[in-house]
Amino acid sequence: MACAPYETRVRILAYTGIRWGEAAALRVGRVDLQRRRLSIDEATSEVRGEVVFGTPKTHKRRDVPFPAFLNEPLTELMAGRGPDELLFTAPGGGVLRNTNFRSRVFTKAKADLGLGTLRIHDLRHTAATLAVAAGANVKVVQRMLGHASAAMTLDVYAGLFADDLDSVAERLDAAAAQSHADSLRTGDVLSLVEAWSKKASQGSDLRKHMVGPVGLEPTTYGLKEPSGFARWRESC
Numbered sequence: 001m002a003c004a005p006y007e008t009r010v011r012i013l014a015y016t017g018i019r020w021g022e023a024a025a026l027r028v029g030r031v032d033l034q035r036r037r038l039s040i041d042e043a044t045s046e047v048r049g050e051v052v053f054g055t056p057k058t059h060k061r062r063d064v065p066f067p068a069f070l071n072e073p074l075t076e077l078m079a080g081r082g083p084d085e086l087l088f089t090a091p092g093g094g095v096l097r098n099t100n101f102r103s104r105v106f107t108k109a110k111a112d113l114g115l116g117t118l119r120i121h122d123l124r125h126t127a128a129t130l131a132v133a134a135g136a137n138v139k140v141v142q143r144m145l146g147h148a149s150a151a152m153t154l155d156v157y158a159g160l161f162a163d164d165l166d167s168v169a170e171r172l173d174a175a176a177a178q179s180h181a182d183s184l185r186t187g188d189v190l191s192l193v194e195a196w197s198k199k200a201s202q203g204s205d206l207r208k209h210m211v212g213p214v215g216l217e218p219t220t221y222g223l224k225e226p227s228g229f230a231r232w233r234e235s236c
Contacts, residue, residue: 002109006101008073009088010123012038016064017127017145020098020120021045022056029083033071037063040146044095051095058148065144128153132160 003010012023018040025042032039040063043056056062066074077087090096102120110118124145131141138161142153154161 002112003105006088006096006105008070008077009096011070011073012066013120013123014126015070015130016066017124017131017141018064019043019057019124019146022146023088024051024086024095024097025053026087027083028078028081028085028087031074031078031087033075033078036066036068036071038066039063046097046099051097056146058146060146062143062146064146125157128157129160132157 009023012018013020016038018026018038021043022040024044026038026040027042030039030041031037039061040056041061042053045052045054074087086095088096090100098120106120110116128141128145131144136144138150138153138157141157142150145153147153147156
């Protein structure tokens with residue numbers, strides 16, 4: 001890959017939408033491979049040339065999902081490392097800075113791929129686009145990106161949800177058709193039950209005029225269940 005050996009980091013940015021500083025502060029113990037979640041608790045920033053650890057931009061912790069195909073490379077990256085160690089590091093250890101990565105790796109990679117205008121931050125937009133295309137609603141995208149509100153998400157990505165209007169109409173149409181079909185099936189069942197009920201009632205009236213043999217215990221004339229009714233009842 002053009003960004004080797006940082007391809008896993010680039011994929012995390014492109015498929016989860018976390019910020020560069022959030023990825024830089026991500027620790028091994030905050031990766032849940034079983035649930036496929038990243039716990040975003042910290043973020044780095046550069047202040048007068050120094051790396052500073054702090055809370056994420058909105059000061060809120062969040063869990064962000066990642067796709068299953070990233071399990072294997074993340075497992076390899078985490079192997080033999082303690083939970084408090086940084087997941088992504090610079091070649092010599094420590095925090096991988098945005099400025100160093102951009103000048104040493106990213107600029108050349110995008111030139112080789114013919115993506116001259118691409119910015120690292122655009123990988124965050126890529127994640128939002130992929131999420132919406134996969135069916136995520138605005139609240140899901142908001143939580144994934146760590147926006148303060150859904151309104152902020154819509155301000156930035158409103159165009160991505162435009163096609164959703166058509167899909168909503170299609171789902172409403174399908175729901176209406178299903179409801180109509182269900183009502184027909186319900187009507188058929190109720191008609192059947194009513195018919196059997198009438199037959200049973202007629203049989204009951206007939207028995208009222210019958211006199212059974214005299215004895216200590218009256219004989220019960222069996223009202224045979226109409227053919228097919230038992231099978232229908234058992235299937236309900």
